[in-house]
Amino acid sequence: MFGLEDMKKIVYGGLVREKETGAFSFSRMTEKQYGYFTREEDARFLVRMGCTAGICMDFYTDSGSLEFDYEISGMADRDIVQLDICQNGVRTGGPAQKPGKDTVGSIRHRIDRDGHRWNRITVWFPYMSSIALKNISLAPGASLCTLEEGTPDGDFPGRIRKKLLCYGDSITQGYDALHPSQGYAVRLARYFDWELWNAGLSGYIFDAGLLDEKLPFQPDIVTVAFGTNDWNWAESKEEAVRNAERYFNKIMELYPGRPIFYFSPLWRGDTGVPTKAGEFRPFCLALLNAAKERGIETIDGYLAAPHKEDALADGILHPNDEGMACYSEYAAKIFMKYGLTEDFWPGCFACRY
Numbered sequence: 001m002f003g004l005e006d007m008k009k010i011v012y013g014g015l016v017r018e019k020e021t022g023a024f025s026f027s028r029m030t031e032k033q034y035g036y037f038t039r040e041e042d043a044r045f046l047v048r049m050g051c052t053a054g055i056c057m058d059f060y061t062d063s064g065s066l067e068f069d070y071e072i073s074g075m076a077d078r079d080i081v082q083l084d085i086c087q088n089g090v091r092t093g094g095p096a097q098k099p100g101k102d103t104v105g106s107i108r109h110r111i112d113r114d115g116h117r118w119n120r121i122t123v124w125f126p127y128m129s130s131i132a133l134k135n136i137s138l139a140p141g142a143s144l145c146t147l148e149e150g151t152p153d154g155d156f157p158g159r160i161r162k163k164l165l166c167y168g169d170s171i172t173q174g175y176d177a178l179h180p181s182q183g184y185a186v187r188l189a190r191y192f193d194w195e196l197w198n199a200g201l202s203g204y205i206f207d208a209g210l211l212d213e214k215l216p217f218q219p220d221i222v223t224v225a226f227g228t229n230d231w232n233w234a235e236s237k238e239e240a241v242r243n244a245e246r247y248f249n250k251i252m253e254l255y256p257g258r259p260i261f262y263f264s265p266l267w268r269g270d271t272g273v274p275t276k277a278g279e280f281r282p283f284c285l286a287l288l289n290a291a292k293e294r295g296i297e298t299i300d301g302y303l304a305a306p307h308k309e310d311a312l313a314d315g316i317l318h319p320n321d322e323g324m325a326c327y328s329e330y331a332a333k334i335f336m337k338y339g340l341t342e343d344f345w346p347g348c349f350a351c352r353y
Contacts, residue, residue: 001135001136001137002136002137004016004018004024006144007024007057007136009059009146010057010058010059010144010146010147011026011055011056011057011058012055012056012057012058012195012196013028013054013055013056013195013196013197013198014026014027014028014052014054014055014197015027015028015216019132021134022134022135023071023132023133023134024132024133024134024136025130025132026052026055026125026130026131027050028049028052028053028054028055028197028198028199029049029050029199030212030214030215030216032212032214033049033210033212034046034049036209036210044076044077044203045201045203045204047074047076048076048077048173048201048202048203049201050074050076050130051074051076051126051127051128051129051130051173052125052126052127052129052130052131053125053126053127053128053173053174053180053183053185053198053200054127054166054174054183054185054186054189054196054197054198054200055124055125055198056122056123056124056125057121057122057123057136058120058121058122058123058147059120059121059144059145059146059147060118060119060120060121060144060145060146060147060149060150060151060156061111061118061119061121061138061142061143061144061145062117062118062119062142062143063111063138063139063142063143063144064110064111064113064139064142065108065109065110065111065138065139066085066107066109066111066121066123066136066137066138067106067107067108067109067135067136067137067138068106068107068133068134068135068136068137069104069105069106069107069133069134069135070083070104070105070106070107070131070132070133070134071103071104071131071132071134072100072103072104072126072129072130072131073103073129073130073131073132074129074130075100075128075129076128076129076202077128077175077202078098078128078175078176079098079099079100080096080097080098080099080100080126080128080129080178081095081096081097081098081100081101081102081103081126081129082094082095082096082097082126082127082128082129082178082179082180083095083096083107083123083124083125083126083131083180084096084122084123084124084179084180084181085107085109085121085122085123085124086121086122086123086124086181087111087112087119087120087121088119088120089120089122089190091179091181092109092112093107093109094107094109094123094124096178096179098178116155117151117153117155118145118151118153118155118156120147120156122181124179124180124181124186125180126180127173127174127175127177127180127183127198128173128174128175146158147159147161148160161193161194161195162192162194162195162220162221162340163194163195163196163197163217163218163219163220163221164185164188164189164192164194164195164196164197164219164220164221164222164223165197165199165215165217165219165221165222165223165255166185166188166196166197166198166199166200166222166223166225167199167200167211167222167223167224167225167226167251168185168199168200168201168223168224168225168226168263169200169201169202169203169204169205169225169226169228169229170200170201170202170203170317170318171184171200171225171228171266171317171318171319171327172184172185172198172199172200172223172225173198173200173201173202174186174198174200175202175313175318176312176313176314176318176319176320177313177319177320177321177324178313178320178321179321182321182324182325183198183324184319184324184327184328184331185198185200185223186198187324187325187328188328188331188332188335191328191332192332192335194220194221197215197217197219199215200225203229204226204229205226205229205230205233205234205240205243206226206227206230206240206243206244206246206247207243207247208243208246208247208249208250211247211250211251211254213254219255219258220258220259221258221259221260221261221335221340222251222255222258222259222260222261223260223261223262223263223331224247224248224251224260224261224262224263224291224296225262225263225264225301226244226247227240227244227264227265227283227284227287227301228265228266228268228317230243230244230277230287231265231275231277231280231283231284232275232277234275234276234277235276235277236276236277236278237277237278237282237283237286239277240277240283240286240287241286241287241290244287244290244291245290245294248262248290248291248294248296249294251296252294252295252296259297259338259340260296260297261296261297261298261299261331261334261335262287262288262291262296262297262298262299263298263299263301263304263331264284264285264287264288264298264299264300264301264302265280265284265287265301265302266301266302266304266305266319266323266327267301267302267305267306267307268280268316268317269309269312269315269316269317270316270317281302284300284301284302288300297334297338299330299331299334301327303330304326304327304330304331305319305323305326305327305330306322306323306326310322311323311326
């Protein structure tokens with residue numbers, strides 16, 4: 001059985017705690033961030049904060065099986081049960097139920113040895129709910145190695161990975177990819193084999209007050225992807241730009257010297273009706289300009305994903321798996337252009353996955 005110290009070595013993207021019941025729970029927000037929302041009408045944000053977006057177990061093993069019990073709770077906005085198990089980057093197991101039926105269950109997953117002694121196993125947790133795990137075990141006598149250690153035979157060399165921190169709204173959190181391994185932030189981290197911390201919060205806007213300098217993650221690369229909710233909420237384009245400027249200033253203060261990228265909003269299916277903030281495209285260009293003026297690199301989301309409703313899970317806003325794939329591929333090309341991927345090994349499935 002995995003103990004707390006084992007879990008601390010193989011859980012990425014959040015903190016792990018052991019409950020009195022022996023189950024493990026996970027969090028990606030700080031106490032300060034949880035305490036930021038005090039109004040009754042903001043309770044929905046607390047639920048979304050509790051979702052385990054971008055958190056995973058990731059390790060090497062010579063086991064032929066992986067077993068654990070799970071319990072899903074705190075569903076945010078959608079009735080869906082999600083969990084992805086990947087072997088060497090290929091999704092090989094885990095439930096994806098929509099509507100979600102089995103919120104409590106057991107996984108008995110067979111690991112295909114395929115002539116290999118060691119395999120890399122990654123379990124991506126739900127982005128739209130919380131999850132608790134219990135009774136996690138490998139086959140009797142099997143071994144576990146961390147990503148930093150690598151495997152004894154050298155097939156999977158140990159390495160310290162770059163760290164990617166993603167701030168944003170529901171699309172950053174993962175909405176509405178069917179699989180938690182397919183949100184654009186997770187896809188970016190998987191492609192370059194970076195360690196991810198997903199700080200996305202569904203429904204939220206540029207608000208520097210929510211940033212916490214004590215977030216237990218020191219990134220090498222930071223991305224910010226707000227704006228689409230600001231277009232709906234702001235009383236004017238000027239108000240939204242001022243909020244964005246304060247946010248950009250705070251981000252630069254928190255992470256001096258790190259590459260920071262701003263992703264402007266993706267195309268929406270309802271842009272024909274202007275809001276108080278004006279027409280959608282000029283609004284997005286104003287946000288991009290605010291980032292550029294501060295030396296923040298920019299990715300124009302309007303160019304990053306299809307302008308087709310069939311690439312949106314809800315037909316209006318949230319990308320499905322196809323839309324997420326296009327978005328992440330576009331961003332990956334930008335990252336490579338800026339030379340952020342010198343530790344990326346093309347063709348090595350242990351890293352490019």
